[in-house]
Amino acid sequence: MEENLMSGYDFEKHWNNAYQKTPIDSLGWYEEDPIPSMELISACNLPKDALIFNAGVGAPTLIEILLNKGYSNIVVNDISSAALTALKNTLTEYKHSQVQFIADDLTNPSELLNLKNVDLWHDRAVLHFFTIETQQKAYFDLIRKVMKPDGFVILAEFNLEGAKKCSGLDVFNYNEDMLQERLGTGFKLLKSFNYTYTQPSGGLREYVYTLFQRRA
Numbered sequence: 464m465e466e467n468l469m470s471g472y473d474f475e476k477h478w479n480n481a482y483q484k485t486p487i488d489s490l491g492w493y494e495e496d497p498i499p500s501m502e503l504i505s506a507c508n509l510p511k512d513a514l515i516f517n518a519g520v521g522a523p524t525l526i527e528i529l530l531n532k533g534y535s536n537i538v539v540n541d542i543s544s545a546a547l548t549a550l551k552n553t554l555t556e557y558k559h560s561q562v563q564f565i566a567d568d569l570t571n572p573s574e575l576l577n578l579k580n581v582d583l584w585h586d587r588a589v590l591h592f593f594t595i596e597t598q599q600k601a602y603f604d605l606i607r608k609v610m611k612p613d614g615f616v617i618l619a620e621f622n623l624e625g626a627k628k629c630s631g632l633d634v635f636n637y638n639e640d641m642l643q644e645r646l647g648t649g650f651k652l653l654k655s656f657n658y659t660y661t662q663p664s665g666g667l668r669e670y671v672y673t674l675f676q677r678r679a
C-alpha cells in the first residue's frame with residue numbers, strides 16, 4: 464500500500480526528515496521567486512495589516528518578500544517544526560519576531576482552531592498531500608471556520624496533468640472546479656491559471672493556481 468494511505472503513517476516525522484536532510488534551496492518545491500503567488504496576492508489589494516495565513520508554509524522566500532513589502536500581520540503554519548525552524552533561520556531575528564509560527568496539523572487542527580478573521584489564506588503544494596476524504600474535509604472546514612467575509616483564498620496544487628507523487632508521497636490532483644466544489648458556494652473563483660514550475664533539479668511540475676473570495 465502507498466505510504467500515505469498506510470494507517471498511522473507519521474507525516475510529522477516524514478516532513479521533519481525532509482527539512483533536516485536537505486538544504487532548503489535543494490528541496491523539490493523550493494521556489495526562489497514565487498511569481499505566481501505574488502501575482503495573485505497583489506490582485507487582492509490587501510492593506511498592509513491584513514491577516515495573511517500561510518498553510519504548510521515550509522521555508523519559502525515568500526515570507527521575507529511579504530515582510531519586505533510591509534505586510535505586518537503574517538501567521539505561518541507547518542506540521543513540521545523543522546520547517547518552521549528552517550524558515551526562522553532565513554529571517555533576521557527582528558523579522559521573525561514579526562511573524563506568528565504555529566506548529567499544527569491542518570487535517571487535525573488544535574491551535575489553528577483559534578485563528579479567526581483571516582484576510583488571505585495561501586497554500587502552495589500542501590492540500591494535494593491530503594489524499595483521504597476526511598483529511599480534505601478537515602482542511603476545507605478549517606478554511607470555512609477562519610476566513611473573514613470577503614477574505615481571499617489562494618490554492619496552488621498539482622493539476623490533473625501534474626505529478627502523482629511528491630516527496631515520496633501520493634498526491635491528489637486538482638482543477639479549479641474540484642477546488643470550487645470543496646470550498647462550496649460561499650466562495651467565488653476570481654482567477655485561475657496553470658503554471659509550470661521548474662524544480663532546482665530542472666524537473667517540471669504542473670500546478671493549477673486559483674484565487675477565490677469568500678462571499679460577504
Ligand SMILES: C[S@@+](CC[C@H](N)C(=O)[O-])C[C@H]1O[C@@H](n2cnc3c(N)ncnc32)[C@H](O)[C@@H]1O
Pocket residue numbers: 474478479492493494518519520521522523540541542543546567568569570586587588589592629
Ligand atoms: C511540498 S511542501 C510545500 C512548502 C511550501 N508551501 C512551499 O510552497 O514551499 C509541503 C509542506 O506542507 C507541510 N505539511 C504537510 N502536511 C501538513 C499538515 N497536515 N499540516 C500542516 N502542514 C503540512 C510540509 O511539512 C511541507 O512544509
